Amino acid sequence: MTRQELLQKSASLLGRFAYEVRVSNALGLFDINTIAEDLLVPIFATILDCPNIQNQNRIQMNYPAVDLGCSVSRISIQVTSDASSSKINETLEKFQSHGLDADFDRVLVYVLTERQRSYNSKALAATVAGLPIEFSISRDILDFHDLAQLIGELSNEKIQQVCDLLEGEFKKADANAKFRAELDAFLNVSGQKIEDEKRTKKYIPSVFVETSGTKEQMRFFAHPMFFHRKIDDALSRFSLEQFNELLRLAQIDEVHGDLPSLASLPAPKDLPDLRNRLTAQLEATTRLKDRVSVFSWYGEREERYVPKDYLTGYWTVFRHNVESNGSGVHRSLDEITDQINLALAKIFLVTGMAGQGKTNFVCDLVENQFRKFEIPTIFIPARKLNDFHGSNRIQDYIANNRFAPETRDIHELLAVFDEVAKECGKPFILAIDGINEVGDLDGFVSELRVFLDALCQYDFVKVIITCRNEFFDHKFAGVFEPEFANHLHRVQDLRNEMSEDNKTRLLRSYLDHFQIDVGLSSSAKEFLKNDLILLRIFCDIHEGKSIGDVPEIYKGDLFEAYLTMKIKEFPVSLQRVALASIYKICAGMLESGEFSQLQLDGFEGAEIEIVEKLIGEDIILRRELPTTGLASIGIENISFTYDEMRDFLLAHFVVFELAANAPEKVDQLFKAVTVWPIYEGFFRYAYVLARKNNCDGVIRSCEAFDDFDQHYLNNLELLSVDVQTENDVSRVRSLLRSLRVVNDIHHLAWTLFRKRDEAAPLNVQILADHLADLDDAALEKFVKAMFSSEHGYIDDRWKDRVSHLLKSLLGLDDDQQLGLGIPALAVALYFVPFARWDEREATKNLFSRRADEPVFRDAVSMCNQANSDSVRACKAEISGEQALA
Structure with a gap:
């Protein structure tokens, strides 16, 4: 190529660059100005012969006055699309006020679009005159025309370097534009992967029941531009009025924080604007939470409010009310900060046991939720990464899509996705399902760490990851904590996030999908509702069958x-x-x-x-x-x-x-x-x-x-009726007499209480017989253990649990109460003395009212054998009420 051709080419490329900046700025897309700073570094390094020039904003965020600088040649450059005199004047004033003449002997202003024909501002002239360095308005304000003239002074080799730099940038820009034009086709390929999951029955849409709590969290994470309004709503409703009234009564200074004003901030124009807005809201909310925490039972602070000596009397009177109200305020602030953190989070991690619905959850999100809101998403079944080798499997998987952008490394790829996100106002999401299914786990651990590190550098690219618990604990926990803790939201068990209604609907959906006609007992329903992989196995075994009533389900029988x-x-x-x-x-x-x-x-x-x-x-x-x-x-x-x-x-x-x-x-x-x-x-x-x-x-x-x-105790419920013998009865009776550990008593008692089949050797009758042998002190100790939490005794909350059980009995209809059977109803009577007054009296009234019915009559009669005075008194009261009737 001749010199003339090289010069024409370089001028043409510089002109195109200036034109694209002008068009982008007209559309309100100013990120190109920042991108231009990095592009101009090697160009100015070549044209001005200062190879040490660098982007000052990469050294120090928001570096004053200038964007580029060289410590060797001592040349600095301000890059701007604003060609006005006031902008030039502002740059020079900042240069002087920050003492940059100590670092640089020359300052240039490069106008990305086109400089003015003349600069006649008196203010600018005065500023130039007062500069400690020489500045020429005609020489030191440049645009692409001036660069073309400077390029004309270079050797052919250097002109070629400039052309190559600009061509490379435009080639990448053109490829990205092509990708954006084909974005729908690119995302449709990801949608086809969902269809693959359906064909292999890893995703069965008809049996998916969403976890409402997790879905709500996902809304803030995946579409903050839309759902941030719920944060605004919570902020606008927040009030310190009642809390401050209590502080005034306790002679304590009020706590101030105007959170409702944060809800009335200007509506965000785009994702960067939203991010700044959320960050400001988070900082204000966190500051307020720190001030409230000294009056709260919650929070991470160990210190608590300590009054001055002369105010201790007030504090003694108002302390409980202040701390109670303060805890409520703290809890409200926690909920708001949780929502904001979700909106700002980069990683949404879902862990759980095998077969607990993680794939169904992610596939439903991508297919129904994200598609509905047009959130750009790539779905990656992690097992498919096994088809690629090397240390960039995630990038290679994406690049295997024929519509994928042409990128050299993960940063270029994420930068493209980040731009797409900013253009559409929604995060770009990568959903990677089942990272435990990558075969080279050790290698993938390192790869995932590098990938997440890169992803967290791009504000609007996010990732959803699922993993089985045991693999996460042993392989991946160190990847996420503590390095990415501030970017992470984790759901540890989808099953725990599901309401009981949702679990019931899920069970019904499975049975309907697999066309199973079955009558499940309450315990069988609970068994299947709380383990999805066992539910799937149960349905695979019985697909298309009518199997009648199923009182109990045993895991071993299912597996066999x-x-x-x-x-x-x-x-x-x-x-x-x-x-x-x-x-x-x-x-x-x-x-x-x-x-x-x-x-x-x-x-x-x-x-x-x-x-x-x-x-x-x-x-x-x-x-x-x-x-x-x-x-x-x-x-x-x-x-x-x-x-x-x-x-x-x-x-x-x-x-x-x-x-x-x-x-x-x-x-x-x-x-x-x-x-x-x-x-x-x-x-x-x-x-x-x-x-x-x-x-x-x-x-x-x-x-x-x-x-x-x-x-034996831990696995008693696995002994099916056909293998139970009188030896088991003797062993269980012996265990009931000898057990001393609260959790063991709790486990055995409830195992027996749930066994209502009176034809089986092991049933609730054994529990009733044991309770009959206990005197008042021993009975209270046993019932207390039975109704204790897994953490042991906490005050007398166990009595609340006794009351709750009796309340559930009272809530059953007549037939359901009869269906419990005589021994179970008798056991309920042994609990009555330890319930709260309302449930105690209501239960006695129930037995009195229905005392003529054989089941209730026989249940009361069983208490004739009771050694407990309180149980006998309860029984006598029931019988006495019957006589009066």
Whole structure:
């Protein structure tokens, strides 16, 4: 290219740059001015021959007067799109007032668009005259025409460098413009990934029931421009009037903080404006919360208000009211700051057990919520990252979309997404589901840390991440804490975020979707509502069936039925191989003492085929890749998806295979098992399976343990009716008499109370008989333990729980009360003396009113055996009321 062609090209590129700045500024898009500062650094370095020039704003935020500077050549440059005399004057005044002549001998003003033809301002002339350095209005105010002239003085090589710099920037800008034009197509590819999740039944829309609390949190996180108005509403309703009235009465200075005024700040024009607004609201709210915390029972502050000596009398009188009201104020401020922090957060982390609805939650968000609000989102099933190698799998996955922007690294990619977010006024969200499913976990931990570090540098790009609890605790916890703690919001268990109504709707949705006709007892409903993976297994087993009434559900029975069903899905020729393959996995884990994963290097072709099918369903088995990241079959690792099913299958192998074919190994195994992480789960199912299948050797091994009684107590509810014997009755009666630990009493008592099947050896009658043997002191101690929280006794709140139980009895209709049965109603009478007055009297009235009905009459009669004077008095009062009637 000739010199003339190079000069024409450079002038044309400089002109285009000035034109695009002018157009962007006219549209109110001023970020291009900031971008221009970085672009101009290498251009001025070439044109002015000062290779050490740098962006001063990268050294110090909002560096005064100038944007670029070189400490060697001592040249400084202000970059602006404002060509007015007042802007030039302001720049020079700031240069002088900040003493920048100590650092620079020359200041240039570069106008991004086009300089004025003349600068005749008297104020500007006066400022120039007073400068400690020389400044020429005609020489030192530049635009792209002046740059073109300076470029004309360069060598061909340097002119080419300038052209390459500008062409590279425009190429990137053009690629980004192309991406924006194809943004819908790009996002649609992500939507297709949701359809993949449906086809594999990882996402079943018809059984999704949203967690309302988490959905509310997500609103602030994902669409702050819309939902910040709820923050404004909370601020406008906030009042310190009542709190300050109490402070005045206690002779304490009032607390001031005008939060309602923060709600009337100008409406945000864009995301940067909103971010500044939220930051100001957060700072004011946090300051106020700190002042209130000394009068609150909450907060992180250890100090509490201490009155001056002469005011202690006032404080003694008003302290409780002040602290009570202050705690309410603090709680309100907490709710507001939580909402603001959510709006500002960068990372929304959802953790939980396997099969608890994390994928359904994220897929529903992307498909329904984000699509509705047109929030730009990329959905990434983390298992798909296994198809990419290297340290940039997230970027590589995104780049595999044919509509993806052309970027060299993660920062360029995030910068594009950040610009998209600012243009549409909504954050750009990456949703990465199931990071525990990335095979090279150790490598991905480092990769995720680098990715999050980059993401947190871009204000309007956010990420939603889901992970199984055990993987998060062991692999990823260190990634998020403490480095990203200020950017993070974590939901630790979606199930806990769901209301009881939502859990009930979810259960019904599952049964409807799988077309199951069943009558579930209340305990069976609770069992399924509180473990989604067990609900899924239950529905897979019974799909399309009518199974009648189900009074109890036992995990072991579910696991065994599911295993049987899965094995029968294989061709007959492979069914025995299928079970043997699962047993082979179990044997390998027990021999190695490693229960999180197992190598498949010793597996044959048919066994591999079976394992691959089970992995594909992701209920029994899941794939694990070794830390090297290689995916060859010879070194591939697998693990059981669900820890409790793993423990069941290990026990199944021991009871049905090892005990029959190598009993000596059973003894060795039981000697080693106490130090293994699977100890409790394995023991549970080994004992239950041995009882069901009369495997005496395993039963003896279990019962030989010193802590057998504790295991027996913990797993009593797993003993189904068909294996219960009179020996169990004797053992339970003995435990009731001997237990001293509150939590053990609590557990056993409630286990028996829930067993209403009077035909079963273990039922609530055993509890009623035990209560009858206790005198007043012993009965109160037992009931207190039964109704204590997991933290033990706290004042007399246990009596509130007794009252709550009786209130629930009173709330049942007549048939439901009769359905409880005689022993359960009798047990309720043993609780009556310890309830609050309202429930105590109402319960006695209930029994008196219905005393002619056989069930109620027999329940009262059972109390004839009571050793407790208070219970006998209660029974006499009920009978006496009957006589008066």
